[in-house]
Amino acid sequence: MAAAAPKTWTVLDLLRWTTQHFAERGIDTPRLDAECLLAFALGCDRLRLYVDYDKPVDEAERARFRALVRERAQARVPVALLVGTREFWSLSLRVTGDVLVPRPDTETLVAAALDAFPEREAECTVLDVGTGSGAIALALAHERTKARVTATDTSLAALAVAADNAERLGLADRVRFLEGSLFEPVAGERFDLVVSNPPYVAKRDAASLPPELRHEPASALFAGPDGTDVLRAFAAQVFEVVAPGGAVFVELDPAQAPAMSQWFADAGLERVTIHRDAAGRARVVAARRGA
Ligand SMILES: C[S@@+](CC[C@H](N)C(=O)[O-])C[C@H]1O[C@@H](n2cnc3c(N)ncnc32)[C@H](O)[C@@H]1O
CATH class of the missing domain: 1.10.8 (Helicase, Ruva Protein; domain 3)
Known part of the structure; x- marks a missing residue:
């Protein structure tokens, strides 16, 4: 046979x-x-x-x-880490285990921030705190062709990935990368636009999270027992870093939006607004500094 x-x-x-x-x-x-x-x-x-x-x-x-x-x-390695790239705001970004894989939810923040500075050639200064792969900083630099962008992170390894992405996208001449926590690396400076997608996951929820998250840096995800450690510190310090008339946009868990709105108001910021993601959840809290 x-x-x-x-x-x-x-x-x-x-x-x-x-x-x-x-x-x-x-x-x-x-x-x-x-x-x-x-x-x-x-x-x-x-x-x-x-x-x-x-x-x-x-x-x-x-x-x-x-x-x-x-x-x-x-x-349960995420697809983006297996193929080494992820599309964000139509830009192809290199991603590694040193950075958070950029999420579609974060495009809500980019869209809201661009609305606040609608002119494509507006000369503005932008600060992205906790830049990771550079997703937000590079999307904003790409869309606002005269913006000068500063991107910070506590992780040097993440900053190396972000700087490489800036180079690949031809944006490196308008984006600088600085290491340090929150506003420490930009002491004494002010920005027209301050944006951040900081870590905001509650440590107490760690055991119930999808297994894929184990492949992303814990420092990009967790911020204390209820997830608000970095948000709280951010709200308490951001006022001095926003130029008069400038704006701040922060991504968070929808359940954290009311508290964050209050912390921004307590810090002296005005016109606090909430922006919803594609699923209708409160995903971004924004505020302005009075002129
Ligand atoms: C949720 S990830 C966001 C990454 C990227 N911005 C994005 O949206 O895809 C948070 C980032 O903040 C950084 N980070 C954590 N604590 C920080 C702090 N105190 N100051 C500055 N960056 C911080 C982490 O290393 C991580 O890269």
Whole structure:
């Protein structure tokens, strides 16, 4: 009897099998993750997969893909860390285990901050506290072509990733990177726009968080037992750093929005407003310093 021919795996076979495997493992976006990883393993973009549904995938490509699928399903490594990049505000950012993977929610902050400075060529100064991959700082520098942006972080490793992203996006000449906590690295300076997506997750919730978060730096996520340590310090110190007439925008957990609004008002800031994310949750608190 002739030996059975080895099975030929097509792009579509692999997508179907992996989508089901990811779904059984409790991964939220199984089909999307399967597509991103297969496209990465094959060195093409996701749309190409649809054109190539019936194309056989050779053993070397499958081996590359299998390794990625294992990391995603078993170790629960986020897709962005497996492929090394993440799209944010239509910019492709390099990401590593030293930075928070930029989230779509953070685009709410970028949109709100841009609304406050609607002129594309406005000459403004911007401070991004806790820049991580540089997501917010670079999106703002990209959109406001004359803005001079300062981005700070307590993590030197994160700053190296952010500086590399600035270089790749051709924005390095207008963005400077400084190490230090909160406003320490910019003592004595004032900015028209101060933005931050600081760590705001409650340490007491750590055990119940999705396993993917274990692959991101704890210092980017947690801020004390109830998550407000950095927000509180930020609100208490930010007034002096905002130029008269300037604005401040902070991302947070929706449950923290009322307290943050109060802390901003207590600090002497005015016109405190709340901006909602795509799901309608209070995601950003903003305020102005009187002129
Ligand atoms: C939630 S991540 C945000 C990263 C990035 N801005 C984004 O939106 O994707 C918070 C960042 O703040 C930094 N960080 C934590 N505590 C800080 C502090 N006291 N001062 C400045 N940066 C801090 C962390 O290292 C991390 O990179």
